[in-house]
Amino acid sequence: MDDLSTYSFPVRHKKFSVHIKESKVDIVICSYDDQFLVMATQIGTMGTIMHARKEEGMLNTPTFNVSVIFGKRDEPMLLACARQLIEHISISGSLKPLTLSLGLKDHSMEILKGIVSAVIENRLW
């Protein structure tokens, strides 16, 4: 029988809320073996889901692939948010890709910057 006292769930996660522009944003960050998952929502759903990864390349400057896999494809600020986070993940030394979901009623720069700051402050990488 396994030692139950040493059992720990294999996926680390953090859940917290931030208030930006008088609006509450619920944020969840999960770290899987091969991926990070970040979810931020104001509307009670996951919203638009994006995938971001660092591309293999020969150049010194890293390049990243960021794409929408579900939801709004005409909101470049959402992609910019994913781009900032994957770059931060890369700078931190992790090669894991990122799946980011943003369920927002306000796509303003202030909200997105606030989300990026809050996620970085509470990062699992």
Added chain:
Amino acid sequence: MDFDPHASTIESSSADGIVHEVQNLGINEESSTNITCFSDVFNDIPIHFQIICFPKQIYAWIGCQTARFGSLYAAASTRPNNIVSVTSLLGGTSDNTGSGIARRIVLKTGVPVTLACNIPKDSPMLEAHVEKKLIQKLIFLGYTKSKPQAVTS
């Protein structure tokens, strides 16, 4: 930033295996997002479940032996007639193991579902077991779809 405190409750072993349940008890009254994590064993294979409940959607992850993210599926009731549609968002093998689970969770709960799982393909018994465990937990968490009214002519 304060961490949400975790408390572990360990149930006694059941005929189906050892189930360890770790629940996020740090849920404040204002939180609308709940996270439930638990593990099970099926034929000596550790299975891990993570359920994140949003007010209008469910995200679930099923990990078979490892904590790899696996393939990601989205399922929801769509027009016409609110039939349940499912699509693969990330990964997805040719038989889309997990897409059936996602679709049936929507049928059971009536809530849009995003499901990630790394269940190996060609394991129908395992797939059935994890689906049963997941749905049991969702019912425990309060997700039940109201039965449709009987149609009278």
